[in-house]
Amino acid sequence: MKPLSGTALLLLLLCAAACAQQSPCICEKNKRVVNCRAEKGVCWCDSIGSGVSVNCDTLTSKCLLMKAEVSSSKSGRREKPKDAFEDTDGLYDPECENNGVFKAKQCNGTTCWCVNTAGVRRTDKHDADLKCNQLVRTMWIIIEMKHTERNAPLNTESLKKFFKDTITNRYMLDGRYITNVLYEKPYITIDLKQNSSDKSSGDVDIADVAYYFEKDVKGDSIFHSNRLNISIDDEVLEFEKTVVYYVDEIAPEFSMKSLTPGLIAVIVVVIVAIVAAIVVLVLTRRRKGKYVKAEVKEMNEMHRGLNA
Template sequence: MELLRGTALLLLLCAAACAQDPCTCTKNKRVTNCRMIDGVCNCNSIGSSVSVNCETLTSKCLLMKAEMSNTKSGRREKPKDAFQDTDGLYDPECENTGVFKAKQCNGTTCWCVNTAGVRRTDKHDTDLKCNQLVRTMWIIIEMKHTERKTPLKAESLTKLLKDTITSRYMLDGRYITGVTYENPSVTIDLKQNSSDKSSGDVDIADVAYYLEKDVKGDSIFLNALNMSIDNEALTFENVMVYYVDEVPPEFSMKSLTAGVVAVIVIVVLAVVAGIIGLVLSRRKKGKYVKAEMKEMNEMHRGLNA
């Protein structure tokens, strides 16, 4: 009986050890305490300890929080509501599911964000109300490939990028709505309405963040991004990301940068100066006509005398 009990205890210990075998999270290197659970590698996201599944992409909110924890020591016309992330990296508040909280704060300053974690309102005090997390439904990624002797074939480049996004970033191909190439600029359109996205689909905001980090040489994956066409390495630079939300952003003039305000002031002053100059020129012209008429009348009286 003792032998059976000892054997059973040993089997239980072995099973527990196997369930907690260390593993490697290939899709996110900003994690710790990795272990196998039911055959899947699970790790704790740095900075939040939220458990993440290493078989899919980690949410952008958790990735930004992890990065903050580690660091605390040829273009086309855009949609009118498209805007960039002008605030950069910050330490976000995440829901337990990993998504951004609609309201983000830094001390006594708060703002509302979209599902990509990008500020979409002016900054206010802590009384600010953010009633919902507005969905980013369209992401536009612009970048340029490094200098080449000859332009790329648009068809080959489109296929390569779509294959890379669907395989490396695990995005369903139906969300890649366009790839445009005008040497050397490349534009990628990702569209994903809340009604289209199923629970198992990765979010386009997470895909864009992973891709942006890859292009900037700060890959979240363990392996760096490697692409090639016709056995020639292909690298990109100058990546910019634009966001279009289901509800337009709520920025006022207060949110404009000093440079933009300066440009607006200069334009307004130029217009005012132009109007003043036009008025003065007309006044001078009027005085000249009156003087000319006076001289003509005097000459006419002299002839009649």
């Protein structure tokens, strides 16, 4: 066999170097990716649904995660029951900026609405002419969890330490953004606060942290294989319900028509009760006035009779 020429040897070495730099890898912090490759010691993958390259050493933005989840549900790998439906306010196919953040205006066909930095709708739904002038920042996220029934309460200090350590280590959030962990059996409340002025370019966003955390608690982890085991003092904790609340830097713009029927019914009942109370008060005062006038008239007549 003839020895390799200098040019062929150089090409072979370049190919080997390129292959070494872009070897396959696993994105441990996001399983909703394809085309993973290691580049200079960092695992990069293409997010499903958008094709945006994501750095697997950090959390993927919520916008890209939602887009990937919707794309996976549309793949047709499994048929859904005919009566199944989606919570369209919870999961939709979002429009993302090139850096992964939500676009301020989101649409589903001809129906549009404005969202905050967490991708949560903050206005009523309108037609395509809707203007969303800015992407309003979510500065406060409240995660409320209700654990399953148990005889004794959990150790408060152990609980606080577990969740603070988990959020800082697993989701890489700076501890200063965890402002409170409150335990009121059976509810656990975690407050995450991050103003626009506080967040630096290297900090993960609290909206992304909350999304990862909620998925972990509900057993639908975004991590490839590292599932979250919630254990307080060596006792595994299970949850009945998890709710996430959002507080924006600018108040949301909802009209009365966007309120739920239950809330509207409560408001109507309260208004009717107030009106009824006013009517009763007015009638009572009128009757009392008539009684006083009649009593005065009778006394005058008796006085005139005595003087006659």
